[in-house]
Amino acid sequence: MIRPIIVANWKMNKNTQEAISFFKEFCTDPTVSSGQVSCIVCPATTLLHTAASYADTPNLSIGGQNLNEKEKGAFTGEISGTMLRDAGCKFVLVGHSERRHLYRESSDLVAKKAFAAAHANLIPIVCVGETLVDRQGNKTFQVIRTQLNALFNEAPFLASFIVAYEPVWAIGTGQVATPEQAQEVHAFIRQLLVERLGEKGRLISLLYGGSVTPENAKSLLTQPDIEGALVGGASLQAASFLQIIHEGARLC
Numbered sequence: 001m002i003r004p005i006i007v008a009n010w011k012m013n014k015n016t017q018e019a020i021s022f023f024k025e026f027c028t029d030p031t032v033s034s035g036q037v038s039c040i041v042c043p044a045t046t047l048l049h050t051a052a053s054y055a056d057t058p059n060l061s062i063g064g065q066n067l068n069e070k071e072k073g074a075f076t077g078e079i080s081g082t083m084l085r086d087a088g089c090k091f092v093l094v095g096h097s098e099r100r101h102l103y104r105e106s107s108d109l110v111a112k113k114a115f116a117a118a119h120a121n122l123i124p125i126v127c128v129g130e131t132l133v134d135r136q137g138n139k140t141f142q143v144i145r146t147q148l149n150a151l152f153n154e155a156p157f158l159a160s161f162i163v164a165y166e167p168v169w170a171i172g173t174g175q176v177a178t179p180e181q182a183q184e185v186h187a188f189i190r191q192l193l194v195e196r197l198g199e200k201g202r203l204i205s206l207l208y209g210g211s212v213t214p215e216n217a218k219s220l221l222t223q224p225d226i227e228g229a230l231v232g233g234a235s236l237q238a239a240s241f242l243q244i245i246h247e248g249a250r251l252c
């Protein structure tokens with residue numbers, strides 16, 4: 001297996017002191033600096049400077065959770081890709097289902113954000129995924145295709161990006177997709193990427209997200225088209241996030 005990418009999405013959690021405690025424990029774990037796993041932590045915007053001060057730890061990078069599609073201007077409360085880059089980020093999540101559903105972000109907007117991220121020299125981690133209603137109506141593939149088509153239309157020249165498959169029904173619910181369900185969609189995404197991007201499509205890393213825990217990480221990460229994980233709840237404690245990193249490292 002290629003080097004897994006394991007991403008922490010802290011969402012709207014943690015103050016500075018809690019972030020420092022996390023990084024003190026996390027950064028001294030030898031597996032983190034061993035290079036077997038690529039670790040990315042995406043904290044809230046207020047914690048980016050604190051997080052960036054630990055980014056000299058080998059194999060640890062910092063990411064934003066969202067960005068505005070514009071470069072700068074009168075957009076009160078927003079943050080641009082260049083600002084994230086300036087704060088020490090190398091990655092940024094775009095199109096997380098909480099953004100798509102709670103803040104009504106369309107696939108076209110998500111594609112614009114991915115493009116803005118690349119323009120700011122950030123690698124976008126583009127999240128896609130179906131709702132329970134979509135799955136029950138056998139629309140999973142159709143939904144994923146539509147979400148990715150927008151990305152291909154708006155940003156055909158993205159130098160580099162990552163795709164995270166996160167079934168909405170599995171996020172924060174404890175209801176993880178079975179490894180077979182996740183693999184089926186990952187194989188479909190891989191096929192779409194190759195159809196649209198040719199050989200380059202094989203180089204895009206595909207992550208699974210949605211109720212990943214230390215207990216289920218191994219069975220997910222051993223699927224042929226799952227190359228890493230996007231972890232919410234289980235990334236808030238250094239100990240549980242490290243257990244997931246250790247599972248990834250054992251597969252190398």
Ligand code: PGA
Pocket residue numbers: 009166170171172173174209210211212230231232233234
């Ligand atoms: P979860 O969140 O691991 O808590 O389900 C994943 C995510 O929202 O990225």
